[in-house]
Amino acid sequence: MSKPQCHVAIIGAGLGGLAAAIGIARAGHKVTIIEQATALGEVGVGIQIPPNSSRILRRYGLLNKIEAVSARPKDFILRSYKDGAMLSRQNMLPYAVNTYGNPYLHIHRADYHKILAQEAHRLGVSIQLGSTVTAINFETPAVHIKGKLDFRADIVVGVDGLKSLTGDLAYRIVVKAEDMVTHENPRELVNNPAINYWMGLNAHAVCYLLKGGGLYNIVLACPDNLPELVNTQAADIQEMRDFFAKWDPRLKTLLSIVQETSKWRLQNSEEMKKWSHPSGKFALLGDACHATLPYLAQGAAMAVEDGAVLGTLMEKLGDKAQLKDVLVIYEKLRKERTTHVVKSSRSRTS
Numbered sequence: 369m370s371k372p373q374c375h376v377a378i379i380g381a382g383l384g385g386l387a388a389a390i391g392i393a394r395a396g397h398k399v400t401i402i403e404q405a406t407a408l409g410e411v412g413v414g415i416q417i418p419p420n421s422s423r424i425l426r427r428y429g430l431l432n433k434i435e436a437v438s439a440r441p442k443d444f445i446l447r448s449y450k451d452g453a454m455l456s457r458q459n460m461l462p463y464a465v466n467t468y469g470n471p472y473l474h475i476h477r478a479d480y481h482k483i484l485a486q487e488a489h490r491l492g493v494s495i496q497l498g499s500t501v502t503a504i505n506f507e508t509p510a511v512h513i514k515g516k517l518d519f520r521a522d523i524v525v526g527v528d529g530l531k532s533l534t535g536d537l538a539y540r541i542v543v544k545a546e547d548m549v550t551h552e553n554p555r556e557l558v559n560n561p562a563i564n565y566w567m568g569l570n571a572h573a574v575c576y577l578l579k580g581g582g583l584y585n586i587v588l589a590c591p592d593n594l595p596e597l598v599n600t601q602a603a604d605i606q607e608m609r610d611f612f613a614k615w616d617p618r619l620k621t622l623l624s625i626v627q628e629t630s631k632w633r634l635q636n637s638e639e640m641k642k643w644s645h646p647s648g649k650f651a652l653l654g655d656a657c658h659a660t661l662p663y664l665a666q667g668a669a670m671a672v673e674d675g676a677v678l679g680t681l682m683e684k685l686g687d688k689a690q691l692k693d694v695l696v697i698y699e700k701l702r703k704e705r706t707t708h709v710v711k712s713s714r715s716r717t718s
């Protein structure tokens with residue numbers, strides 16, 4: 369008996385939406401992504417790809433492309449915020465591969481997004497840009513799009529991210545490595561590819577190289593002072609420098625190089641009762657159902673895992689009537705694990 373081909377509508381073309389599209393399209397199904405933005409892209413900062421994610425990217429045949437534009441940290445270095453003294457050092461380079469069989473990588477988000485989008489296109493995924501979803505009919509199912517005709521599919525997957533409030537924000541910064549090496553004290557950070565993690569009171573800093581060592585990614589997490597309902601805005605560089613003024617002199621020099629930065633409210637969701645609708649025709653995926661604080665670098669990795677699980681289940685589909693069961697099993701397989709990651713990340717709140 370030939371397998372049925374389903375049409376899956378995915379709302380959102382972020383890293384989660386694209387990864388899910390790849391997983392589902394690889395299982396032989398038709399996928400349309402509906403995205404409100406008018407152009408595809410990610411913010412110009414870095415992201416860590418842990419081995420649980422690189423394992424799936426390898427299975428998708430994308431790891432070589434990803435590695436070609438990534439940096440590999442040699443060490444994970446935990447530092448005192450005051451003077452930068454090394455508190456612990458974990459060797460990452462053989463550790464990740466020896467322990468998990470796959471690498472730990474640092475990549476520019478735009479590169480990651482582009483590689484996933486290219487692969488989605490190659491697999492025949494259609495992406496409808498400039499389409500803002502305003503409502504969903506869960507029974508049909510149909511997606512209502514602002515100013516356009518309703519879109520119908522066999523199932524709809526909501527991967528539209530989440531906005532909820534917590535007590536931290538992050539400054540997200542990228543500086544050129546060539547601007548760092550002219551200063552003596554941050555030079556060592558460029559010469560030794562590592563995740564440098566400064567722990568302080570109510571705040572921490574995480575830094576790593578991108579683009580084969582050409583860029584340095586800096587994330588500074590500290591208490592949230594963004595206005596209500598504002599999730600991201602351009603930041604006052606002096607305010608940022610003042611907050612970290614008493615930290616490791618290397619970090620201070622690094623921040624003196626920064627030309628511009630933005631503040632992002634860090635998001636963390638409470639565990640939802642259900643991810644799927646009783647109609648069996650709608651489910652959530654990625655940040656939309658398990659937004660996590662970035663302190664374990666696992667948010668996008670969890671979305672990539674979600675997509676791989678959903679794709680694998682859809683590969684087994686023998687009849688469209690089983691779609692409801694697929695969504696129930698997907699939720700059962702993913703909810704506990706993602707809740708554990710969200711809670712573990714929260715327990716690391718600075």
Ligand SMILES: Cc1cc2nc3c(=O)[nH]c(=O)nc-3n(C[C@H](O)[C@H](O)[C@H](O)COP(=O)(O)OP(=O)(O)OC[C@H]3O[C@@H](n4cnc5c(N)ncnc54)[C@H](O)[C@@H]3O)c2cc1C
Binds near residue numbers: 402405418660667669
């Ligand atoms: C500072 C920081 C550092 C991080 N570092 C890491 C890391 O190192 N490793 C890691 O794995 N994760 C990390 N994360 C988490 C990661 O960025 C997110 O988990 C991931 O990007 C979520 O992807 P998503 O596709 O679920 O959601 P999003 O990226 O939010 O994508 C949602 C998409 O849906 C679209 N959309 C929204 N509403 C609508 C609508 N109504 N109609 C149509 N389209 C819509 C949006 O335009 C967007 O394109 C970090 C997060 C932060 C804030």
